[in-house]
Amino acid sequence: MDGELECGLTFLDPPIHKLGVMLLPLVILQLTLSSYILSVVKGEVPSDWEYYGKFRFVQHLVQGELYGKDSRSLFIHRFYYDGEGPPGVTFTAIPKDETDYAQGIPLAIVELDNQEQVPKTLNNNYTLALPRNLRVSDVDRLVVWCSEYGVSFGRVDLREARNTSPKRPKTDLTLVGSFTNVEHRVAGTVYIQDREHLVIRDFNYDGQGPSVVLYAGEEENLKTGRFLEYPYAGYKSRLGPKRLTRVQKRDITIRLPKDMDAFKLRWLSVWCDTFEVSFGHVEFE
Template sequence: MASCWKILCVLGILAVSSTNALYKGTHIGKFSTLHHDVVGDVYAIDNITIYVEGFSYDGEAPDAYFFAGNRTPEPSNRGFIIPDERGRTEVLGPYRNRNLVLRFPKTKKGQRSLNDVQWVSVWCRRFAIDFGHVKVPSNLELPQAQRASGLESDNPQLRSSSVMIADIDTFVVEDFSFDGTVPDAIFVMGSGNADASGSQVPDEKGSLNPLRKYNKKTLTLPIPAEVVGQSIQYFGVWSPSKGMLASVTFNPNTLLPPSMKSLQ
């Protein structure tokens, strides 16, 4: 396992050193600056969440909101409000070079998403004026969390309902149970063959100690820093003495969401 760790550490260093840019998701475009000094770069974090970098707006309009729609090719009143960074649908105040995470709202008809809109605007409803907008391409590649089937093993007793790569930094293992009868079992992830030991994933407390007993607990696990940015093909529970106890596989070519922690 030591040799695998050395190889993965070298690959991780190369991956980190090859780019210094913060990954923000898929770039949609820049807000056009039409009125009230609106500027900002807009990215898709996933299909229901956008990141607005360097957003500015003078806050002087009486009824302005983040607004989106698809019933007209250009911004109009035929759309819906996107809640602000606090999740509120209040009139926008002034912003100066702010970075914002905005989530599309749920309605009685379902979840609004980027798949439903042609544009995102800073829009004044009272006077029907577009202060600045960005067009959403119909072929935009949207990052998405990747969910796999659950872990499963009868000897030892090991189960989970699913495993998800939530973003480039985070795994979520849902309803995880483990009887603890393999004393050197650990979480691992890697690329290539799932029979390999891969790189150890710390547990939900950040510990690299062997796994204890679990009973239907949902775990949020960090992807090791040295392998962030690499293609992830499998996640599993591995034992140095018994090998891979259970694993799931992922499509390594899926575009994952950026780290929410790094954007906030």
């Protein structure tokens, strides 16, 4: 019997098609959304700001990119922190020749009325003001510092960046669109970064669905689709990629298989292979 799902995917009987370890009906993508032209979204960071790198050695899902805005302030692009650490977490500047993070200098967050404590943050931009006696050139590291336990939740090494000139992230992205026909609080806006990478900004999924993966294809017929491995890139198993767990409004970057081209994709789905249903999908041009 033919059946149509609310997510806009149409099932046709027969046959049953085996794709890897997943059994799928022969499925075609029903193009129900209005078509649109892919557009380029310009980056939010001026090209003349010095780039220092991304936070490394992280805890509590910290992520973000650090730039020098001018000689007296730093800028963090799309900072993320789950807020599960104890009170008193700060952005702490470690001056030259200082090795004890506890002796670092907490910086004021301009967008939060110059408060120093870092709250739960889901992809916000922050400007950090340095005190009068400190310049960006005097800072060796920026640390997300938990003073209560004396641990770092992530750091950027400015001194290392000055010596190595890290590659600046590609900030001009090609807009595809947002997830539609969603279940399990799936949300996010999809962009093409280049032929090998997709970016999903503010990706959200409640983690309550069974056996959920990211799934994409270059043809309308879903049996030609491929699993996309996030966040377990390179994970190999006879059972396929690890399944998605809860993600709360987080920016994620997906590396496509070598034989796929982001500009040739037709669709991307948050796909439940247990019930063969999409929890949200985006159609490309």
